[in-house]
Amino acid sequence: MAKFSFLSNVAMAAAGAYALTRYSPGHAPIVNLNPYSTFSIIYSLILAWKIVYHMFLYPKWLSPLNKLPKPPAGALGIMDSSGSVSAPGRERWKPCVPHQGFLYYLHIFNSQRVIVASPSAVQELCVRADDFTKPRLIRLLAERFLGLGLVLAETEQHRAQRRVFLPIFAPRHVREMYPIFWAKTREVTQKLAGIVESAAVQGSGKERMAVMEVGHWSSRAALDIVTMATLGKDFGSVENENSLLAKSYRNALEPTRGHLVQAMFKLFFPSSIVDNIPNRWNRALAEYVPIFRGTCRDLLIEKRNAASDETIKTKGKDLLSLCFQYEESARANEEELIDQLTTFLAAGHETISVGITWAVYMLCLHPEWQTLLREETRAHFPDPTDGAGAAAVPDPFVVETLPLLQAFIHEVLRWYPPIPETMREPLRDTVVDGQFLPKGLMLVVPIKGIMRQETCFGPDAAVFNPRRWLTEKPVEEGEGAGGATKLAFNSTGGATSKYANLSFMQGVRSCIAMNFAKAEMACIIAAWVGRFKFELEDPSLMDEKNMRISNGSFSGRPANGLNVKWGVVDGWGTKTATKA
Template sequence: MFNLAISLAGTSIALIFTDRFPGWTFKGLFSCIFGINFSIQLFWDILIYPNFVTPLRYVPCVPGTVSQLHILMDSPRGQLPLKWMRTIPNNGLIRFRDIFRHSHLIATNHQALLDIMSTNTYDFEKPWKAREFLARIIGFGLILSEGNAHRVQRKALTPAFNIKNIRSLYTLMWEKTNILIDELEKEVKENPMEGTNTNSSVGKVEMSVWASRLTLDIIGPVAMGRDFQSLTHKENKVADSFLRILEPTKEKLIFLAVNFIFPQWFASRLPWKLNRVVNEETGYLRSVCHEIVQEKRRALQSQKADTSELDADILGTIMLRGEFSDDELVDQMLTFLAAGHETTASALTWACYLLCQYPDVQNRLRQEIHDTIPSSNSPITWTQLEAMPLLNGVCQEVLRLYPTVPNTVREAVRDTVVAGVSVPRGTMITLSPYAINRSPHFWGDTGAEFIPERWIDTDEKGNKTVNHNGGAPTNFAQITFLHGQRSCIGKDFARAELRCAVAGVVGRFMMEMQDPNQEIHIAGAVTTKPRDGMHLKMTAVDGW
């Protein structure tokens, strides 16, 4: 309505000028109307609306101008929002303005997070530019779907992730963890530390690559019934493709920024090597997923596989429902392959890092593991792993301090309300798991510290027991997996996978940093990874 008023006002002013200067041509008149309308609109957008009209004008504001690029290029990502949460008094929202004076919001308290992630979930969507770029990598699966499409997909996929199904997967996870342990022992012997012999049990390991291969070999059978065997085959195209796409470099972060700022029709055509890398590697991954979907489809049509066999993995389960086309199934498999292994791989890498920084915690955790599980070859149960207080405390702290996706952005697709504030359509809102998970509002002065004991209670008999809130006043104090209708559907799977991996690695190895003075930088374009890898000194523990 206001734009129409501006247009009418500009046109009226231009017509007054034409009365005064009757010799003007049509082209001159058009240029005059356009120039006046543009000037009025600019005056309104930059000066009047952001300062005197927007309902967001009373929200506490960060001084100066801040662009989304500042948030994206922040190192570590989430540090700026955390700084503002610590220093700017607010009632659930903090505002910052870009160079065009547009207001952006950051959610900071329970009510704001509840409104965005639960109460008014579908009032917010991922910005189209971000979705379009990410879809090149992971397809338009569950993570990138919005509105009714998301409701339908979530309903169809949820049964595959119920807690009973997840707990039945502990055997597979433990089996793969043991393969990882064996491969790590070989690596230790092949790469002894300086001053030790080739048969030494002390050697060098770059952990982030091994973590990624472990989780890929777990999600493959779970998602699509395909064991990629990347742990035992160093030349593995699927693992290498993900590595080339997600390996943390400064160039990839800049590439991400360009793709978030410019439309895909432009960004994807830039003569940039990374465009070719993304196209080649995602093309290969998509072809693998398509091949597997076709194999399942033929088995279903020929009835060579019975229902129980097809229902043994996520792909088979959703194919039996008949709600997705083959292209949609490929998108879902790409999503599960990428998100399903990258989350836990990142968490396992950071778990090893933190345990190197806190050797006392590492030693106590190893003792708890040995007291509960006689050896790595012993079968395990979900009750064992889920009831180990320190193991759960360590895993929860890792997920809290190092969320795989440190920031995510939502756009209000209609006028809505957040924490009692009217939020106009088109407003961008940043959700920062990195900042929320460390916020003193939820966690006090120790929010940035690694304290596994915050997740451990003591019962009336003095026994240590698991708690699931870390002492925080709300579940929204930790949003690594988000909450509500858009929460990560595989969060329980990821937690189970991490428990198995940490129990196996810590049970078998003592870990130190190869270089105790190395400064580890949190990097990564889409997910968080150590910039130059995680180079550990690992010592095999006898008798387990």
């Protein structure tokens, strides 16, 4: 894209115009034109040549990548936005195209892209993290609100940040967060149960069901949990959907197709121009990003003032304390600390909300799993709607090993990974798995496509089957009868390689909060399936082919939301729980 640089074109045209009018006026493109017109003509010719060369000649005929297998369908025209290159499209056609781990296609404006589709090639991208950075497009899309936090930082800066922030997501520390997960889970579950009950009172009362959009509620709960767990502050989004933080997040940070298109424009034109176009995305960013970042700034100041005791700043494991440690070790300034806070809020909110939404969709498609999970979770979780049970918290060690719940969550994350694809860009010309990849090429890792390939998850990879995460194990002595077996969770799911299991990616750029995410999802899904039964409002969605998936942001979620009929299931029974 650097070849398209706006400034270099202007400079070349200006130099050409100057040279022609100054030294050879008789040979200016059209005799007697003034320098401005000469400049315009030369500029147009440069642009036209670059467009023809970079958009047609090179990608379609001259690029060495052209020899790689390609999508079988889809006219690769100037605006190549055919279905064959969309994320769901890729996943559909890939198994039909024989490949050696790499596929080539042309994206918008015929920009070249290579899909990295084999675990061994993905492994190289993960292991050689310093050679493959996040592409410029991703930085342009997210930098304005995330800054250079952990998601966007690269190489040495990334390593320094990751070292500092790892402890907050260590398994032991995540287990200490269960009271937070559970308190918010109780609050949202009680609120939803109340809505269902009042819908039943107002309606016929027979059905005791209410239609609610799953993503709306999972998003509110996830935002509160991530702010409580990382910033120690409840912004009350479950209580009030228009709470300041929820509203500013929705309006400024929620990724939309508009933001993506705007970021693409920045590949061709300077950010200072694109960011100042008077459109609704820029207006929203200008209005709400300062509110969001201002909230984070206030929290930092509050914590700094409160932490007069140096040990709180240097030994604490909460995010704010770690921010102070980062400030000291990396000599970071306040804006960089705010970058970290916004990064964690954004990365930890949308993904979980999307994961829970897909889990409820899968429960609707597979009602037998509602029954199985309800039985298991009611036996091991306290009743979240029991007003008197506020002090009871599920035991993290039990939750981590509950076979059915864990198997179900892992299969949902395999089948509908909240981040269905990611991208990388080689920092220099390189070779991966024997394939030459030029510097700056956009590499697409089709996380979802890979996890649905038979070569990665076995012959039934293209089927939703939580049982792939279960193994029969002999019952240990002291547990019961000799020779008997029990179901146990197995964490590989039968994947042929660690690098086939990519819901959270792998290596040093993998999700830093994987344990946190799984624990939070376990609490919410257990509480909801224990208390509610689910049915799709639109029965046509029982066929997954009718489910449209949004493709305009980092996460893949139901394009039109997920409206589900929620019904309260009475009873809960005795539960095993620890006291907080």
